[in-house]
Structures are given as structure tokens and as C-alpha cells.
Amino acid sequence: MSSKKVVxxxxxxxxxxxxxxxxxxGQVAAAAALLPSLGLLVQQIVQALTAPDGSRPPTEPGPTAVGGQEPPR
Structure with a gap:
């Protein structure tokens, strides 16, 4: 496991x-206020741990990414 993953x-x-x-x-309100950001934190960490080192998740090219032109209508 890399040091980045350990951190x-x-x-x-x-x-x-x-x-x-x-x-x-008893600070339920404080914890409840952080739930959305905690959910995002967990999602990002899971994504970071499951992706190969040094890579980004694959993305689909948009309609202008191939050939620099929009598809015909």
C-alpha cells in the first residue's frame, strides 16, 4: 500500500x-451537519483506493472529443 493510501x-x-x-x-446536530461532506469524503477515498496508482478514473469522451466536430443531427 502506498503512503498516499495510508494517509x-x-x-x-x-x-x-x-x-x-x-x-x-450528545452533539448529534454537529454530526448531522457533517453527513453530506462525510459521504463525499468516503466516496472519494473509496475511489482513490480502488483506482490504480497515479491514474484517474476513465471518462467517456464527449461528442466534440472525437475529431473536434459535433455529430450530425
Whole structure:
């Protein structure tokens, strides 16, 4: 596992631990306010961990990407 992945997992664990502690201390509103950003964090980390090192997820070319012209209508 690369050092980038280790740091990524450490950040995820720290954020999820903090959210759990806040909820246990009765700060449910604080944890609930962070749910959307926590969901995005988890999604990005999973994507980073499943993609090969140094690569980006494949994207489909748009209609102007092939040949620089729009398709006929």
C-alpha cells in the first residue's frame, strides 16, 4: 500500500472517529451537519483506493472529443 493510501485511510479513520465521539457526547446536530461532506469524503477515498496508482478514473469522451466536430443531427 502506498503512503498516499495510508494517509487517506488515516484521515478517514480520524474523521469517522471524531463524528462518533461527537454523537456519543450528545452533539448529534454537529454530526448531522457533517453527513453530506462525510459521504463525499468516503466516496472519494473509496475511489482513490480502488483506482490504480497515479491514474484517474476513465471518462467517456464527449461528442466534440472525437475529431473536434459535433455529430450530425
Amino acid at each position: 487517506t485511510v488515516a484521515v478517514l479513520v480520524a474523521v469517522l472517529t471524531w463524528s462518533t465521539v461527537m454523537t456519543a457526547l
